[in-house]
Amino acid sequence: MTRILTAVLAVIAAAFFVQFPCSAEFGSEELYGALPDEAREMLDESGITPQGGAENIKIGDIWEQIISVFTEQADKPLTMFAAVTAVILLASVLSGVSDTSGGQAAGVYSAVVSLSAAVVVSSYLSDILSVAGTAFNAASDFMLAYIPVFAGVTAAGGHTASASVFSAAALTGIQVLSRLTTSVIIPLSSCMIGISAAGSLDPDLNLDRLCEGIKKFVIWGLGLIMTIFLGILSVQSVITASADNAAMKTLKFAVSSAVPIVGGAVSDALSTVSGSLSLLRSGIGGFGIAAGACMMLPPAVTALCYKFLLFAAGVLSDLFGCGSAGKIIRSGENVMSVVLAALACIFVFITVSSAILLAFCRS
DSSP states (O other): OHHHHHHHHHHHHHHHHHHHHHHHHHHHHHHHHTSOHHHHHHHHHHTOBTTBOGGGOOHHHHHHHHHHHHHHHOHHHHHHHHHHHHHHHHHHHHHHHHHHHOHHHHHHHHHHHHHHHHHHHHHHHHHHHHHHHHHHHHHHHHHHHHHHHHHHHHHHTTOHHHHHHHHHHHHHHHHHHHHHIIIIIHHHHHHHHHHHHHHHHOGGGOOHHHHHHHHHHHHHHHHHHHHHHHHHHHHHHHHHHHHHHHHHHHHHHHHHHHSTTTHHHHHHHHHHHHHHHHHHHHHHHHHHHHHHHHHHHHHHHHHHHHHHHHHHHHHHHHHTTOHHHHHHHHHHHHHHHHHHHHHHHHHHHHHHHHHHHHHHOOO
């Protein structure tokens, strides 16, 4: 009878270990398929897979990747800076001409400079807004594949309550952030340049504060949403992780006590399986965090380049006394601040939500 029971347990364990790698491999294919080509290439170059590899990443490798992305993405921001600088120099020349031709000509020259700066800045920033919108959609699509796989491995390891809480909070959070960025933030960012151009044409409108208000509203709104979702996820994870750990210990004790002769061996095997699933969960979690970085890094570096060069262009406009163009440039800088805040929020949400589940479900 003992031999029969041992054989049955061995067959069950063998079937589990054979079936689980297959399901894990299927999950890996799903995760890779949900990634954009550029992010997939970056992960392949770094040797990161859902089975592991993220633990071998060094700070030097990260800096090399950032520098590589910077060199690839810096062409358009530099071209924009050159075009804006040309507009500022032209405005300086026109300012000298207008001083000798009367006040009516000065208003015309100011309008021409404002519209020229608006056309140059908006034409280049529309590209980064499109790239950022694509990155937001890609992150949303990836999370729809990543969350079920990550939560499924966590549930298979005995943390069913934590997995269900993570799935609900993470899916809701990423959908809210994705809808907010694509439907609200990107359109508002596109409108900020036009609002600033209108304000520069008629200084009495004083629309600069409206652009500043939109920027603060978006950044504070994103911070509030992040605080709410991550706070709820943290509190619920603390509670459910304790319950899951207690349930797992109870199960091990019950198996060890209730099953005669081989109960201790079955309990040890359960601990081994739980440890193996914990390693796999760590690999998938690290892969998800690395994938989020690879999706957000290129548009973030490009937006940072635009922001820095727009700041430099704004300094030039102040030096040459070109206030009308300076308003457009500062508006473009505010747009890049909004885009960077949105990209950072998506990445932080992916990272922190994954890290919370990894931290509280360690056994």
